[in-house]
Amino acid sequence: MCGVVGVYCYDESVTSKIAYYTLFSLQHRGQESAGMATFHKNMVHLHKGMGLLGEVFSSEILDKLHGNTAIGHVRYSTTGESKIENAQPLLVKSKAGLIAVSHNGNLVNYWELRRKLEEDGRVFLTDSDTEIIAQLLSNYLLKYDIIESLCKLGETLVGSYTLTMLINNKIVGFRDPIGFKPLCVGEADFGYVIASESCAIDAIGAEFIRDVRPGEAVVIEDGEIEFFKVLNSTKKAICVFEYIYFARPDSVIDGKSVYEARHNMGRILAKESHVEADIVSSIPDSGITASIGYSHESGIPYIEALIKNRYVGRTFIMPEQKLREFSVKLKVNAVKKNIEGKRVILVDDSIVRGTTSRKIVEMVRKAGAKEVHFRVGSPPIIAPCYFGIDMSTREELLASSRSVEEIKRLLNADTLAYLSLNGLLKAVGFSKRELCLACLTSLYPVEVADEKCIDQLS
Amino acid sequence: MCGVVGVYCYDESVTSKIAYYTLFSLQHRGQESAGMATFHKNMVHLHKGMGLLGEVFSSEILDKLHGNTAIGHVRYSTTGESKIENAQPLLVKSKAGLIAVSHNGNLVNYWELRRKLEEDGRVFLTDSDTEIIAQLLSNYLLKYDIIESLCKLGETLVGSYTLTMLINNKIVGFRDPIGFKPLCVGEADFGYVIASESCAIDAIGAEFIRDVRPGEAVVIEDGEIEFFKVLNSTKKAICVFEYIYFARPDSVIDGKSVYEARHNMGRILAKESHVEADIVSSIPDSGITASIGYSHESGIPYIEALIKNRYVGRTFIMPEQKLREFSVKLKVNAVKKNIEGKRVILVDDSIVRGTTSRKIVEMVRKAGAKEVHFRVGSPPIIAPCYFGIDMSTREELLASSRSVEEIKRLLNADTLAYLSLNGLLKAVGFSKRELCLACLTSLYPVEVADEKCIDQLS
């Protein structure tokens, strides 16, 4: 998962700063690396580095990134290996000019495309699917205009790709035809901004215009913005995990408030799996909104049973083997006063591996809970994601091979309930044909080797 | 404000790590600098640096800090100038041996003591009151034993001082006679730990033994722990701001749960200043617990109207003048869906300068609130703190020269109410003679030049 932005400013002296602040509101979408490219007088200025935005950029560096147009990227490592070579934007040069690409998503047919291009004698400097996109686009642009080239691109790429690009002096935002990853556009006194989430548009005081629709492109040139319908698709596949966990709750994605969706998940969960209890609490921070919804629906008071250490982060020295037992306690602590002698409902947004969940149930029991009821704001995750979320094998997924009853015993909870798939759809307000639910259903919206495709069924 | 720890481990290979993790749970008490001193074979190993713990320490550094005993410190800058010279622990050498001092607090008679010592020909390498403490203690130890020396120290120092110290091979914890700043002791399989707050004892899996009482010392030597009543006082002056804002909500200080105290503040506030509204929300993160209490008492549902960017921190590049208006938006964003058309109660723990509060009211109005009612979980702050909290002049305090009505207009709130002093006392569960309420009453528990002392009244 990653965050992408594109910015156009009338006053070139603020462009890189606006892009920086826009990215800053997307920092939750990626902390591994950050980068920015600006276009100025037929040159692209590019800066990228490992770490958080504040570590990669300084005022001096932003001052050197001249130009009215900028794109940016924050990267979340899905592949394990964390290196500067993978940082984006990726800049390529060709007869088509200078093209810089920020990519959120994952191509399913990467190796197939790469092998085809290698057969044609193509040479690659990275192992990133972004280079494939950049090379293909550069080639299409030799024959076609931008919109036709994006159309060609859409016919070639399989997988998820939400892009912000500098194509010479233009900023181009583009979303794959089924719209896995979000993208939206805002307008302000100072210019335009394209960003993964609407919270980034709010943060810089811009007005939300609208989402870039699946298969749609947005082009900004010389202060003029235009939307183009590039690709058609009979279905959508908006990543449901954006609503469940990934996006910021203050964002509105494809017309749906993330906060409201999560709050609904909690409400519906309360209806589906009511249990008598004294308090509702959340696994902080991911379960907070759903647990408030649960409380509102059930009437059981919401109170914090667990407090998270706000300083848990990347530079923390992990306990060595001898002190490993601390690892969860250092991150989360129980508020005894709120737990002692109580029947506690713990709400989390989802369970992926389940290791932390088990330790937290134990911590809450130790703090004196009479009963611990675990509630999950989404259905069991049973299948891997091939589109950019870090759940890559069935082996690592707790629910891929276990019943709810087995998981309950493993977590040592008194009861355990997941939200139903229908409950989730109701909470989010989309139909099955509008969402990517692959991790919950094992049915994939595009063809993936050795997996069932949703289209085979219909 | 600062955090202090002292650790004794039977196995010397884990001491520095335990101290590190103990400090990590106190990181909220100071982010400017961090340090640790261990005693081993008649030598003190000392490491300190600027920044967060994870920036100052590495596994390699911790491995070099040998010994069964360690003290540590995290520092919060109260004086503005941030430099390595001020980092603690402070290590001094004298005929009394090696003494390392971690200090939380502020001496009111620093310059008086310093001038007196200078008259005697004393020389200082720092401008820190910790050096005064270390010099005086070193001298007392030439004539007296540790407990007598602490007694002498208590007779000399005026102000707040909670100390953890290495006095050669011993660990000594000490709290001033009126107990401004907290200190408590825990025990585990691996040894003992002394820390500013109980959350740090929880985090390393230790059992809470008890608070160090005002005027009391705790000495750990060769794995034996002993408490000593050193100083007597007819009153206490526990800093009420620890309960209002500073301490972590999962800590229990002097027998009182911080979470419960804050929750009570919200409850009582709701009783004292009820208003019809649709939702209760908080200024994140400081007002969360009080706002939940407010909701519980009033029956008005608690929901998040504002979302905080979790990555706001020290390395962030602050907007320059041209983009200054962003500064609050970058930190906090409104959830429109929760606000639009609603009567909103916003709860914060306290108001110091009020600049952010005003911008947030504006943000909530822009998001469509019909009414905005501001509620504060503590009485107006009208007087400076001389004991270590960063509120140093009356000028900077919004309420020092304004009525509640004036402040309401300034914040542009529909209504504004503060918790009453009696309400606060009830919430915390202490009497006036047990708390330092100086910032709320302008009556000081010890003599401070040009201020009224509480003892003058009684």
Next chain:
Amino acid sequence: MCGVVGVYCYDESVTSKIAYYTLFSLQHRGQESAGMATFHKNMVHLHKGMGLLGEVFSSEILDKLHGNTAIGHVRYSTTGESKIENAQPLLVKSKAGLIAVSHNGNLVNYWELRRKLEEDGRVFLTDSDTEIIAQLLSNYLLKYDIIESLCKLGETLVGSYTLTMLINNKIVGFRDPIGFKPLCVGEADFGYVIASESCAIDAIGAEFIRDVRPGEAVVIEDGEIEFFKVLNSTKKAICVFEYIYFARPDSVIDGKSVYEARHNMGRILAKESHVEADIVSSIPDSGITASIGYSHESGIPYIEALIKNRYVGRTFIMPEQKLREFSVKLKVNAVKKNIEGKRVILVDDSIVRGTTSRKIVEMVRKAGAKEVHFRVGSPPIIAPCYFGIDMSTREELLASSRSVEEIKRLLNADTLAYLSLNGLLKAVGFSKRELCLACLTSLYPVEVADEKCIDQLS
């Protein structure tokens, strides 16, 4: 100018270290960036960074660079812009496999080749001529074996290129057909080493085998080394500046000792332009060897009139305008005792811009010299270098538009003499047809736009 190496070790645990120490002896050939690539189990491990070797590499990094084969690079910035994107080795991936390239030299037909490849739809990630070499080679390897591919490469590239490469598991060294830049091979107990200069072979205790000849390739595979005559040329164009200035004096290049060549330059200069004087001294460090030669021939005693500050380097804070006059004094100081009342001969290896020379003459005069005679161990530099040495425009070259008499007056020397071209040839021991003398003659060994080519004359 750059330094390149290739290393094969039987014991894979020492390869990266041997490569590091080999590069270390070539540090004088480039201080801007450094890098290394190793091949291990079908993967290339690559590390590069800005700065000196000791800044770019650590023991931990070297330990991670596994494999029996390694190539390395140190880069000297010729183009002004100093950035990580330009650091080498450059790694490319294609149907031909993994190819990593370290390049010393400069392609004259870079833009022509790039445009041609762009016309074919090729895409580039850098503006470096090394990427052109890597792309072309990757393509040739699809049709031809390594030697044929190098032959094709030689037919396409115009300019200077001495390469060390990883072509999958093989190490390949290659030198352009007229041999601008040096390359030689050594053998040791631990394996083989290819390096720009023989001093690097000495430094790791290896035995010098022989130079790689112009147009020749050397291939090391599985511990077997083989030389291949790839390209034929009727002429050579060994860069004479390697002997004059660039190479380390303890190197032997193409059979000629650099020390001996420089010593000869001084000797012949003394014969050609004798002058009565009391001492011979050098501009340190570049003129030392020639000045010793001058002394030996003339019988005038050699003594140091100037001492260089050994700490002048990259991290030095340059004086601002107000203190600019210091800049030379900070680097070099006069030894008054050796100068006062003396007739001084100052020998330098060459004069490029002349700004420092003028200040040094002034410094020597101020120190009390009766006469200052300036002697230069090479002919006047009158034309730019297009092959990798940092003398890019005629404007910056002092001698391009001035007579010796004019330069003498500008330097304020009592006499000035340059070595003659014939003197230089005698000193180096090569004929005109074996050296690149373009900067001294303005006749270029290959075709360069708007310049005269030596072949047009013959």
Next chain:
Amino acid sequence: MCGVVGVYCYDESVTSKIAYYTLFSLQHRGQESAGMATFHKNMVHLHKGMGLLGEVFSSEILDKLHGNTAIGHVRYSTTGESKIENAQPLLVKSKAGLIAVSHNGNLVNYWELRRKLEEDGRVFLTDSDTEIIAQLLSNYLLKYDIIESLCKLGETLVGSYTLTMLINNKIVGFRDPIGFKPLCVGEADFGYVIASESCAIDAIGAEFIRDVRPGEAVVIEDGEIEFFKVLNSTKKAICVFEYIYFARPDSVIDGKSVYEARHNMGRILAKESHVEADIVSSIPDSGITASIGYSHESGIPYIEALIKNRYVGRTFIMPEQKLREFSVKLKVNAVKKNIEGKRVILVDDSIVRGTTSRKIVEMVRKAGAKEVHFRVGSPPIIAPCYFGIDMSTREELLASSRSVEEIKRLLNADTLAYLSLNGLLKAVGFSKRELCLACLTSLYPVEVADEKCIDQLS
């Protein structure tokens, strides 16, 4: 060994820069740490750090060091442990005001003084003898004026101490009564400078005024400079190692050119121990000047047999055990052409441990030398230095327990000769009673426990 400076500038905007450049010319006197203190409006600005000047200071930092007066320090570690706590200047505050001290030297009676002060109840923050000096001086200044206080200081301290100090708004330079370490004064348009060596005065374009004499103080206040005879002594003990090795050859110390002294050492050595040979060469860089002197006297031509890698420095990764044999080769390489078949005289300035010398003889033999004659520009070092040079125990000194014949065999030289003590005295031009020759004679100029004092003899 260390370097100290004091600077007064009329224009306060250049003071810190002038001090920086002055220190830069003394970088050879210490590379471990660097620091500077300036006095401005009753405050001292202090900055210090580990590493070279260019690593410790930046333009931004220099800009913040306001004031007309500055002192500076570069530190050479003599004690092994390298830490920031030892960096200087040391700043102390007392009734006497602000005193910052830069110290070159070593107190012999440090622990005696420290114990005495500790008995008086004094407390220390460092283990540095500089703190003793600062504490004592602060105390004397309460009763006496500056000159009297320095007099008292001189009566108390035993050992070597050359100091530059800020005593509030004054700059004070002071040299111990027997003048172990050098100090001199220069004047320029911009103000005054006090520095360890005259090369630093030259480097900033100032005029040398004169040396600060042993026992003398120099005080600069408000742009007025004054010298004071503070302490009398019947003898001097100027460190002879400054002339042999430590000082820069372009400095003039106590009226004697260092270059001339070294050149004389070579000349006299040639007379004392002539040998038939083909070339004279030096161990670079330390033996260069003496070897030129040797050549001039003997008529045997001077030529470089060995070339030093200019990049050997602190960040270099030392070879691990497996590759340890490289360590000398990486630093120094033989020029075969100059050695092959020749009888070689190798001149070094001194032999301390002898490990490198042995490897270099071996390297020269391997390069084909027919004979290797080792010549040393100073007598054998047989006794430790207690005054600040890094030769602390007899065990580490090659000559402390071996005859010249034994050392010759150990080095595997054909002949070996040291300069005689008389030869050294003649070369330097001082009498025995003017120099500290303790390391060569084992007779110490001040009383040192368990060592013979020169005064006991006379």
